Amino acid sequence: MLDLGSDPDSDCFTTFFNTLSNNKDNKIQRRFTNQQIKSLETIFQSESKLEPRKKLQLAKDLGLQPRQVAIWFQNKRARWKSKQLERDYNILRANYDSLSSKFDILNRENQSLTLQLQKLHEVIDKKEKICSTRENSKDSTEEKVSEKGLGNVSDADSSMKLEYPEHNSSMLVVDILDKANEDNWEDLESDQLLNEAAIGDTSNQWWDVWC
DNA sequence: AGAAGTCCCCATTTTACGTCA
DNA sequence: TGTGACGTAAAATGGGGACTT
Numbered sequence: 001m002l003d004l005g006s007d008p009d010s011d012c013f014t015t016f017f018n019t020l021s022n023n024k025d026n027k028i029q030r031r032f033t034n035q036q037i038k039s040l041e042t043i044f045q046s047e048s049k050l051e052p053r054k055k056l057q058l059a060k061d062l063g064l065q066p067r068q069v070a071i072w073f074q075n076k077r078a079r080w081k082s083k084q085l086e087r088d089y090n091i092l093r094a095n096y097d098s099l100s101s102k103f104d105i106l107n108r109e110n111q112s113l114t115l116q117l118q119k120l121h122e123v124i125d126k127k128e129k130i131c132s133t134r135e136n137s138k139d140s141t142e143e144k145v146s147e148k149g150l151g152n153v154s155d156a157d158s159s160m161k162l163e164y165p166e167h168n169s170s171m172l173v174v175d176i177l178d179k180a181n182e183d184n185w186e187d188l189e190s191d192q193l194l195n196e197a198a199i200g201d202t203s204n205q206w207w208d209v210w211c
Numbered sequence: 212a213g214a215a216g217t218c219c220c221c222a223t224t225t226t227a228c229g230t231c232a
Numbered sequence: 233t234g235t236g237a238c239g240t241a242a243a244a245t246g247g248g249g250a251c252t253t
Contacts, residue, residue, distance in 0.1 A: 030226060030243065049219090071244060074219070079242090 032072070036062045040069070044076050 032040070039062055043050070050058065050073055059066040 031228090032243085052218090068243080070218085072242090074221090075243070077219095078221075 032064070036064065040072055040076070044073065044080075048077055048080070049073065
């Protein structure tokens, strides 16, 4: 290997070296000059495939064999394709990461909502049992009063009225459901609903006024 | 229809050259 | 400072498919 100690990127060096190689081995030059590369790159930017006539003209202009020009364009297309593949991969990877992140957020939200729903079902069941017990006990008392001749009580009066007292700090579950039934229910944030339902305030729960 | 020529793509090899111990 | 091993990019090769004549 010749080491001339000069800038290997300079045209002078390359030309000189190629000349040496040509004279020594009587072969065509192996490395193209910077000027040749520049011309080839410029044309490649506008057309990645060369027409035969243009190829011959370009080879003549650059002092190369037409076959060399054709090979250069083939290799250049391969290199460009490889780079493009890398760019596409990076774009797809970024999109995937973004979607994956969103999926994780939605998944966690879904788990949280499922848990909250389960708790609500448990509370409803519990309260319904309590209501049922109280109603039975009230009915038996009224039967006793009626037997003592205090008058008949109409069904309407005896039926339990579901009255909601004013409750500023919490939203009733029916309100939540009404809200969810609106057209824009998708806009409701789960956190908002949970906050409005005052799940965390055990001293003043909406289900305390259920009966 | 099929043989010959040409071009291109693709995988692979060869070569040039920089870096580092 | 010289040198050989190694890695990498570029140039070249060869096989095979598609197309034209």
